[in-house]
Amino acid sequence: MRELLRVEGLVTRFYTDEGVVKAVDGSWFALEADEALGVVGESGSGKTVTALSIMRLIENPGRIESGRILFRGEDLLEKPEREMRRIRGKEISMVFQDSLSSLNPTLTIGAQIARVLKYHTRLTRRARWQRAVKLLEAVGIPEPAKRVSHYPHQLSGGMRQRALIAMAISCNPKLLILDEPTTALDVTIEAQIFGLIGELKDEFRMGVFLITHDLSVVASFCQQVIIMYAGKIVEEADVQELYGNPLHPYTLGLLRSIPPLEEEAERLESIPGEVPDLINLPPGCNFSPRCALTDERCWHEEPELAEVSPGHRVACHRVAVPVGVGEIHG
Ligand SMILES: Nc1ncnc2c1ncn2[C@@H]1O[C@H](COP(=O)(O)OP(=O)(O)O)[C@@H](O)[C@H]1O
Ligand SMILES: [Mg+2]
Structure with missing residues (x-):
């Protein structure tokens, strides 16, 4: 190793x-x-x-x-x-302590993931959105294409935590x-x-x-x-x-x-x-x-x-x- x-x-x-x-x-x-x-x-x-x-x-x-x-x-x-x-x-990415409550309530889950991707990659807007859907799917969120446009309060605690993990792994951290x-x-x-x-x-x-x-x-x-x-x-x-x-x-x-x-x-x-x-x-x-x-x-x-x-x-x-x-x- x-x-x-x-x-x-x-x-x-x-x-x-x-x-x-x-x-x-x-x-x-x-x-x-x-x-x-x-x-x-x-x-x-x-x-x-x-x-x-x-x-x-x-x-x-x-x-x-x-x-x-x-x-x-x-x-x-x-x-x-x-x-x-x-x-x-x-x-290196981090899911912070108590981050469930720190998700931005005014942005959709997709927009929050896309923001990270925009900062770190050269993906187009459309590709960022598609990747956000893929990531939600990877973390086991059902109906990712629909969930991607949901706001944090529309998701359960467990689903929000999955979304946070999706965000954290969005750029394939080591x-x-x-x-x-x-x-x-x-x-x-x-x-x-x-x-x-x-x-x-x-x-x-x-x-x-x-x-x-x-x-x-x-x-x-x-x-x-x-x-x-x-x-x-x-x-x-x-x-x-x-x-x-x-x-x-x-x-x-x-x-x-x-x-x-x-x-x-x-x-x-x-x-x-x-x-x-x-x-x-x-x-x-x-x-x-x-x-x-x-x-x-x-x-x-x-x-x-x-x-x-x-x-x-x-x-x-x-x-x-x-x-x-x-x-x-x-
Ligand atoms: N911003 C800060 N200002 C002053 N003390 C702090 C700050 N952040 C953490 N500490 C102190 O550092 C110590 C270790 O905290 P922390 O790493 O958060 O503990 P744990 O995560 O194991 O519960 C604690 O005594 C805490 O009060
Ligand atoms: Mg702590």
Whole structure:
């Protein structure tokens, strides 16, 4: 497999009146060309900021402080804004968190797709419209020739999400970023949407960067998983390894909080406490205030992300690292 994206030492901060928000605090990961990478973590762990950093869409008071974002070998952080505008929507596209509500209510679905095509291609007006119909068909919208002239409010939530995906893949991107694409949808529709994204991924040969707080979605859709907590990657592994041999206490907590199929929600165990304030992070391990396994070291020393077996990395003092496998990143 070919490497599509490599993020090295990404640090993104927001300089607010209250203080410096360490939203992404040194992330390292890579994504293969036709792989789906799941990024999981509670709200406020830095998932969206990671995605927006890749898209170079961090705005004031935010700043990408350091790191490299290699997309097909070239560092996006060194590109002029003009070139980023060409890359966004064409090479890398993103379905934003809560974008269902941000579809333009005054434009038809077709017009919104045609707009993207107009910006990035030389297709004629007529060809753009025809392609919009084709795209709606590709994302499984029934009667696409009719639906293309509908306004967003005339479509159901699931259909609107499909239209957004159609827009995102309209220029055959190499990388598709999905930020919690199904949160507003019910479970059946969610399953359909992920079925669709999986098909499109193979058909269009895209890498997918999928942000979710749902580990069960990742299990069925992704090959690789990153667990984020308070701006840091705390565990990374391929899907089989992560579910078969989860190591970080936070990952274990997330796995325990997946509601077992057909069981009552009361049985659901969630992790006590909440994500710390990213302005005033605790000393030592960020997770220590919520962790049941802490010892002295956890309260004073920040754990490094270390490889415990090939491809499986964990940042936890309480996980034994085999002799000879050193830490790889800080
Ligand atoms: N524009 C902004 N200004 C200040 N802080 C921000 C801004 N955007 C995000 N943050 C902060 O960055 C942290 C990570 O946010 P985010 O990436 O959205 O989390 P997630 O997507 O994992 O829920 C949060 O503490 C959030 O408040
Ligand atoms: Mg988010």
